[in-house]
Amino acid sequence: MDDTPFLLIERDGPVVIVTLNRPDSRNAISETAHSEEIAAFCATMTRDPTVRAVVLTGAGKAFCAGGNVKHMHDRSGMFAGAPYALRNAYRTGIQLIPAALYELEVPVVAAVNGPAIGAGLDLACMCDVRIASDRALFAESFVKLGIVPGDGGAWLLPRVIGMARASLMTLTGDTIDAAKALEYGLVSEVVAPDQVVNRALEVAHAIAANPGHATRMAKRLLREGQDMKLAPLLELSAAYQALAHHTADHHEAVAAFLERRPAALGDQ
Numbered sequence: 666m667d668d669t670p671f672l673l674i675e676r677d678g679p680v681v682i683v684t685l686n687r688p689d690s691r692n693a694i695s696e697t698a699h700s701e702e703i704a705a706f707c708a709t710m711t712r713d714p715t716v717r718a719v720v721l722t723g724a725g726k727a728f729c730a731g732g733n734v735k736h737m738h739d740r741s742g743m744f745a746g747a748p749y750a751l752r753n754a755y756r757t758g759i760q761l762i763p764a765a766l767y768e769l770e771v772p773v774v775a776a777v778n779g780p781a782i783g784a785g786l787d788l789a790c791m792c793d794v795r796i797a798s799d800r801a802l803f804a805e806s807f808v809k810l811g812i813v814p815g816d817g818g819a820w821l822l823p824r825v826i827g828m829a830r831a832s833l834m835t836l837t838g839d840t841i842d843a844a845k846a847l848e849y850g851l852v853s854e855v856v857a858p859d860q861v862v863n864r865a866l867e868v869a870h871a872i873a874a875n876p877g878h879a880t881r882m883a884k885r886l887l888r889e890g891q892d893m894k895l896a897p898l899l900e901l902s903a904a905y906q907a908l909a910h911h912t913a914d915h916h917e918a919v920a921a922f923l924e925r926r927p928a929a930l931g932d933q
Contacts, residue, residue: 669686670686670702671686671687671699672684672686672702672703672706674706677866679715679716680716680718680866680869680870681719681720681771682720683706683720684723684724685729687724688724688725690733691725691727691730692725692727692730693729694729694731694762694784694785695736695743696742697742697754697759700759703761703762704762704765707765707766710771711770716877717873717880718771718772718773718774718880719771719772719774719869720773720774720775720776720862720865720866721773721788721792722776722777722778723779727785728775728776728779728780728785728789729780729781729782729784729785729788731782731783731784731785731787732744732759732783734810755815755816759784759815760815760816760817762791763787763791763817763821766792770881770884770885772794772869772872774794775792775795775865776861776864776865777796777798777801777803777861778798778858780802780803781802781803782804782806783804783807783814783818784815784816784818786803786806786822787818789803789851790818790821790822790825790851791817793887794853797846797847797852797854797856798843798856798861799855799857800843801852802842803834803842805822806838806840807838808835809838814835819831822835824891825850825851826849826851843855876914876930878909878914879909879914879915882905882909885905886902913931914928914930917930918930
């Protein structure tokens with residue numbers, strides 16, 4: 666087991682850049698500790714009001730290869746044990762990641778620098794915006810290995826690309842390229858490999874230029890709106906709006922708009 670941190674974390678003003686840092690294994694999520702580290706990172710980001718956006722990418726040539734197939738073959742690590750133990754390992758291991766990223770209030774931009782396979786594709790789907798390298802590949806490949814999406818992919822992928830295309834990707838397990846991913850709406854943009862992180866940073870800074878309380882609450886409304894009826898969403902929107910109207914950043918943003926000057930925003 667590698668004791669170095671799974672996540673490499675850097676700061677660029679109000680934007681945090683987090684890199685999956687296991688290039689030798691194509692950034693596979695192979696240990697429970699990896700999931701715990703991602704969950705802890707998400708909690709830290711939510712607690713820090715100075716963070717307004719996150720960029721998530723992978724070290725080396727891959728974004729994330731998903732689970733470690735060698736460990737699956739050896740029935741070791743997170744794939745060890747009897748069925749009950751395996752079930753619990755998923756619930757207390759890799760399933761920490763979708764739960765944490767879903768609850769993360771800070772907007773996340775994925776810079777998909779290379780293959781995003783299996784759980785790696787699902788990880789990208791947990792982000793709010795996806796920018797892809799033209800060398801990126803995507804596959805919901807679980808059935809190829811005789812398993813199913815164990816990390817929430819069956820919930821995530823249809824919400825990103827629709828049920829018909831999600832069914833095709835999930836049931837065939839086939840790989841699509843960046844151009845097809847753009848056609849599917851899986852990614853927002855496709856850029857050259859040496860530009861993917863820079864473009865993701867541009868998007869992240871465009872998000873971070875807005876009051877942090879507004880982008881955090883807007884993200885929450887988008888997430889809750891996936892499962893709510895209109896009436897309760899309107900009620901939640903009214904409550905959030907009342908909070909927003911009483912923030913210093915709202916007052917400053919309105920004044921700056923009327924005075925035709927840049928807003929001097931605080932940390933909230």
